[in-house]
Amino acid sequence: MSVTGPAGFRAAGIAAGIKSGGARDLALVVNDGPEQAAAGVFTTNKVKAAPVLWSQQVLQERSLRAVVLNSGCANACTGPEGFQDTHATAERAAELLDTGAIGVAVCSTGLIGERIPMQALLPGLDVAVQQLEGTEQSGLDAATAVLTTDTRAKQSLREHGSGFSIGGFAKGAGMLAPNMATMLSVLTTDALVDGDQLDAALRAASRTTFDRLDVDGGTSTNDTVLLLASGASGVRPDPAEFTAELTAACHDLVRALQDDSEGATKTIDITVRGAVREDDAVAIARTIAEDNLVKTAMFGSDPNWGRIAMALGRVDAEIDVQQLEIATNGVTLFAGGTQSRDRSEADLSDRHIDIVVDLHLGDVEATVLSTDLSHAYVEENSAYSS
Amino acid sequence: MSVTGPAGFRAAGIAAGIKSGGARDLALVVNDGPEQAAAGVFTTNKVKAAPVLWSQQVLQERSLRAVVLNSGCANACTGPEGFQDTHATAERAAELLDTGAIGVAVCSTGLIGERIPMQALLPGLDVAVQQLEGTEQSGLDAATAVLTTDTRAKQSLREHGSGFSIGGFAKGAGMLAPNMATMLSVLTTDALVDGDQLDAALRAASRTTFDRLDVDGGTSTNDTVLLLASGASGVRPDPAEFTAELTAACHDLVRALQDDSEGATKTIDITVRGAVREDDAVAIARTIAEDNLVKTAMFGSDPNWGRIAMALGRVDAEIDVQQLEIATNGVTLFAGGTQSRDRSEADLSDRHIDIVVDLHLGDVEATVLSTDLSHAYVEENSAYSS
Incomplete structure (x- = not known):
């Protein structure tokens, strides 16, 4: 179980044809609320991919309805046209979910320098929205759709005794390094936590988990960790307990990233x-x-x-x-x-x-x-x- | 031709039995003057081998009669006993050359953490002193005796139109990186240059040559470049011309180090x-x-x-x-x-x-x-x- 473990979340992961070969390559995670608080941490690389620039911008509101993720193309070093592609992706997802584009973050991973095949991505979004479910399988499908050279999906689910839970998935096999561990990760929680608290908790948790994974020094252009809170459990956790639980979930994912990194025998x-x-x-x-x-x-x-x-x-x-x-x-x-x-x-x-x-x-x-x-x-x- | 190219220098390179297998592993370079000016630049690593600590100390006088170099053991991380070994090496060489230990620099390269086999090194010094010659072959023997995983000797000889020359050899195949390019190098010149000028010229030349070779980021515990001036040509060069010629000689050696670095196919x-x-x-x-x-x-x-x-x-x-x-x-x-x-x-x-x-x-x-x-x-x- 991962992002669909906590109450209030649905996910999907489909093969949209962005990758050649028919593997899953498009994921969608949706927060059905009642709350839609969110926080994110991003790569420190000065060369930032279009989806990073977009997601940093929309996260200023500390609120997200959905995250669109694709593998097969990083949409990095693609100029203003690449940014337009990201924007169009958010617009289409927002339209399908009956919300505003500002509520949709976008994450991409894959080859740097190539334009994203929008003729595959946009119709894929229609399919993904139709397949959204809150099941274990749909969470796994989403976790699978973001993989590149990874050999397996990486998921975590932590259930706290006070009644909230935190789930998440991550991808990353190469370009794994400082200050965001070069990868994509989406975490969800049904705790009642506002955006500022989420942000503080995510920064604290990342600092000792994602930021402490270093396989090859390669901080990527696309590194992103997003945390979405639905409040669906109705539980308002103690901030320190929430941060500790979030850190544990992030640590699960980082251990999985370490174990599956490219060519690792140790x-x-x-x-x-x-x-x-x-x-x-x-x-x-x-x-x-x-x-x-x-x-x-x-x-x-x-x-x-x-x-x-x-x-x-x-x-x-x-x-x-x-x-x-x-x-x-x-x-x-x-x-x-x-x-x-x-x-x-x-x-x-x-x-x-x-x-x-x-x-x-x-x-x-x-x-x-x-x-x-x-x-x-x-x-x-x-x-x-x- | 290398260190024996400039007038006033003799060298030797012998198999003392420090390495197993009978390869040359002990080199000696001697400056017969009339002048004995010298300068050195050393690793910036905080973990410095005993020979680096010793050579930095004796170089404060800006004068050297001789340099002893060995491969097969770095004499690094060997505690005060390792420093005693370096000191005893300099003392023995000084005695054989009828000078003071303060006139003898020592360089070592090889495995970190092992004590140097003094029962092989000290008798080897006796043999090396007897074999000292100012020939092309003896320069090559010295250049060969410092090699570790290098596949070939690396030498340079630059003859300036004004009548002085600069020769040198270098070793280095792994741990090649910033701020001294992890290697040993000895350069000689028959120009009339005092110690302070030599020091300035060597620092300027290193900055754009040895310091700009970076194979694997591994600044070693033993990196040393020494420059000895005999004044035997009687030519007192323009400082800028001398620095330019020295830089050219260092560049020759750095190119050779780059080309022969461990496993390089490009x-x-x-x-x-x-x-x-x-x-x-x-x-x-x-x-x-x-x-x-x-x-x-x-x-x-x-x-x-x-x-x-x-x-x-x-x-x-x-x-x-x-x-x-x-x-x-x-x-x-x-x-x-x-x-x-x-x-x-x-x-x-x-x-x-x-x-x-x-x-x-x-x-x-x-x-x-x-x-x-x-x-x-x-x-x-x-x-x-x-």
Whole structure:
């Protein structure tokens, strides 16, 4: 279950013919209320796709009736004509749902630089509206229709004891990185939460989930996370409890993104603790996450802590080599300025690897989720124009 | 010809048994004067190997009699014992050359975290001193003894019309990146140049050569470039002419490093022009150089400009998407906010690829040299603890 789990939501996912090959490529998520509060966070990339520019604009109202999502085309770097295409998409969906275009966000993912085939998309919207349902299957169809190189749908449903729930789906397999984790995600909730609260909760949740996934440093032109609240449960949650539940749902999705990222043979959690400032901890973890020499060593199940030391040493953050400790899978290999255990004592043969760096300077910690750099990553990204 | 090209220098490169397998692994370069001016630039990594700490210290005098270099062990992350090993190396070389240890720089390259086998290195120094010669072969032997995963020696010799010359060698195949291009290099000159002038010239030359090579972002723990001046030509060059000639010699070495970097099937020059500030141009070029999605596309000979647009959009620099132009191998694929030519018109099948980004905001330009991300890179770096 995902976006159709919480009360008040319907979804659909169909094959509109945007992708060649007949796979599902158009999704629609509709909030039937009674409330229509919404919030969004978007890519920090300066090159923003048309749907990002559009959705940022409509989100200023902190209200959404619906979200249209397509795969097969990012509609990025497509000039004013590309923006017109996004606008026409929102207009058509709004007309079909008897609302205003300002209530419709649009998300696109796929190849950058190509115009979107509107002759497929617009008729597809008619079909999608007719297929809208609040079922588990329709939520899965929507989650499936946004996939690109992903191998499976990624969904979450969290039901809180106080009577509200949060559901969501996400897509993302490549271009996965800082400040929005290069992907699309739609989350829904039947809690009674106004737009400003939603916005604060979504920013807080993203900061420690979507923003902490870093597969290849590639913040995309299209990254978008949207959160829609119907209020249909009638439950007005404690703000801290709501944020915690939302963070848990986002974390589910980020774990699924990490596990399914392009060519990954290893999932790697990089925790930096003992920092004075959170920014330092995140910067160090992110640099290790993006370092190709660390990533290829992990692909080879090689606890090559020297490369981890090299990577963290190039970060503009406070480090004292004498205090520094580096551990892989629980075995501390570097401490006191030198090797403390032989690398052969750390077994990295499992699919999951934990890297822990302890700076011993303060009490702040942060974790960034990443993957290895494998032959399959090279193969997929050299052969596929995406 | 390399370091033994300029008058006043002798070199040797021998197999001391630091590496297993019997390859050359210990090099010595000696300045017989009459002058012994010297300068050095070093890694910006906060985790510095023992030989870097030592050489930075002795270089404060701006004078060197000799440089000892070894491959097979980086002597990095080896604690105070590692520093003692470097010190003992300099002491032994100084004794054999009848000088003080403060006149001997040390450079090491190889695996991080392992102690250097001094029982091989110290006797090797005796042999190296006996084999010192000013011949072409001895220069090549020294250039060969510093190699790790490099497939060939990298040398340069520049002879200036005014009567002085500059020679040099470099090693580096992986961990090649910003702010010292992760490698070792020794340059020699018979020009009459004092230490302060040498230092200024070396910093200026490095800034646009060694600092502009970026293969994988991996600034190493050991990066060192040393420049020794014997004054044996008796020629006191114009400072600007000397810097230009030195820059040319450094550029020769950087081109050779680019061409021989681990697993490279493409050499890629990324030029960013039309910038307001040089820092912006370099930051954008470097981000494109390090982007795995760009690098894998280049491996696939795919002119996927959308990935270049994505990469540059994540840089903290001024960009106007409407003004931006992106060209690969001379074909402008993106202009005016949208695709300007079909990507099939740009042929990237040759080994060398030029990426040119024109920001159209100012008149500053910078070029960063890089390579693609290939299966061979993944293979070499997942199988080799380095």
